[in-house]
Amino acid sequence: MPVVTVQELSKRYTPQGPLAVDGVSFAIEQGEIFSLLGPNGAGKTTTIAMLSTLLSPTAGDAWVNGHSVRAEPMEVRRSIGVVPQELALYENLSARENLRFWGEMRGLQGRALAEDIDHKLELTGLRERAGERVSTYSGGMKRRLNLAIGLLGTPPLVLLDEPTVAIDPQSRRHILDWVKSMRVSGQTVLYTTHYMEEAQELSDRIGIMDQGRLIALGTLDELVDLVGEHETLVLSLVQEEGVEELATRLAALEGVAQASASDGEVTLNALSAQRALPRALAEAGALGLVVRNIEIREPNLETVFLHLTGRALRD
Numbered sequence: 078m079p080v081v082t083v084q085e086l087s088k089r090y091t092p093q094g095p096l097a098v099d100g101v102s103f104a105i106e107q108g109e110i111f112s113l114l115g116p117n118g119a120g121k122t123t124t125i126a127m128l129s130t131l132l133s134p135t136a137g138d139a140w141v142n143g144h145s146v147r148a149e150p151m152e153v154r155r156s157i158g159v160v161p162q163e164l165a166l167y168e169n170l171s172a173r174e175n176l177r178f179w180g181e182m183r184g185l186q187g188r189a190l191a192e193d194i195d196h197k198l199e200l201t202g203l204r205e206r207a208g209e210r211v212s213t214y215s216g217g218m219k220r221r222l223n224l225a226i227g228l229l230g231t232p233p234l235v236l237l238d239e240p241t242v243a244i245d246p247q248s249r250r251h252i253l254d255w256v257k258s259m260r261v262s263g264q265t266v267l268y269t270t271h272y273m274e275e276a277q278e279l280s281d282r283i284g285i286m287d288q289g290r291l292i293a294l295g296t297l298d299e300l301v302d303l304v305g306e307h308e309t310l311v312l313s314l315v316q317e318e319g320v321e322e323l324a325t326r327l328a329a330l331e332g333v334a335q336a337s338a339s340d341g342e343v344t345l346n347a348l349s350a351q352r353a354l355p356r357a358l359a360e361a362g363a364l365g366l367v368v369r370n371i372e373i374r375e376p377n378l379e380t381v382f383l384h385l386t387g388r389a390l391r392d
């Protein structure tokens with residue numbers, strides 16, 4: 078039996094409002110690292126909030142270790158550790174005090190809790206600063222503490238909601254390595270991110286979310302196969318202005334499946350990058366845009382997202 082089964086799960090925050098999560102179904106097997114990848118507003122946090130029983134579904138249901146989030150929320154909570162996207166820390170307490178407080182809230186106590194706290198401080202590299210107030214920590218240290226709290230008691234299922242947002246590369250490396258080590262300890266992980274590199278590095282399987290819907294699901298190889306025979310061409314431009322217009326023009330070219338603009342770059346999926354290139358350069362020139370760099374890439378999750386939605390995954 079899967080550790081998590083999600084069936085036609087939906088959430089509407091207000092009666093007349095849009096579906097923040099729209100009929101999402103997936104299952105996660107024991108020991109799997111499963112990522113939900115999607116841009117801002119895709120519905121990742123809302124999905125996590127329903128799985129952790131913080132929010133009740135508008136429709137559908139989900140089961141954690143066979144317990145329904147609707148009917149048996151207490152049983153669900155007992156087997157999960159949650160690392161929320163918004164930091165849940167007491168700034169006036171030290172790391173150690175935060176860990177003790179949250180550990181006791183979760184019913185952990187005594188020597189087992191004390192040892193667990195030492196272990197988590199060691200793992201997160203916070204041991205030396207553990208007695209200092211959280212208000213004196215860097216953003217990356219706070220993120221690591223947030224993670225340590227969610228993992229107290231070594232829960233069989235861990236829900237991680239964008240645990241690496243806005244942190245330094247070193248803290249990110251720490252967190253990614255830690256998540257990978259959970260596979261070894263037999264924990265099951267649901268990880269959300271809008272960084273395709275993270276989903277790519279960590280996941281056994283990936284669900285791609287957009288506008289409340291799960292638009293694709295599979296291993297990295299299976300997802301990349303969705304793009305088919307297309308190649309990816311990325312043009313970096315000196316200017317940011319006019320890049321949208323260039324993407325629109327390139328999307329209309331024969332042999333070009335999609336094109337989208339972000340951060341002064343145009344990414345396009347074409348049957349042949351080599352054939353698309355001279356025409357792309359001509360269009361850029363016609364718009365007065367200067368090309369700074371040209372790259373032909375292997376298809377990746379970014380390309381898959383563009384293929385499925387016609388838009389870039391990046392903000």
Ligand SMILES: Nc1ncnc2c1ncn2[C@@H]1O[C@H](COP(=O)(O)OP(=O)(O)OP(=O)(O)O)[C@@H](O)[C@H]1O
Nearest residue numbers: 090097115116117118119120121122123124162271
């Ligand atoms: N409390 C709320 N009340 C009303 N609408 C909400 C609320 N929380 C989220 N939403 C809406 O629900 C949709 C999904 O939001 P959600 O936070 O689940 O997305 P997300 O994928 O986690 O995005 P991000 O990457 O920015 O964290 C968005 O359109 C958002 O505006």
Ligand SMILES: [Mg+2]
Nearest residue numbers: 121122162239
């Ligand atoms: Mg979110």
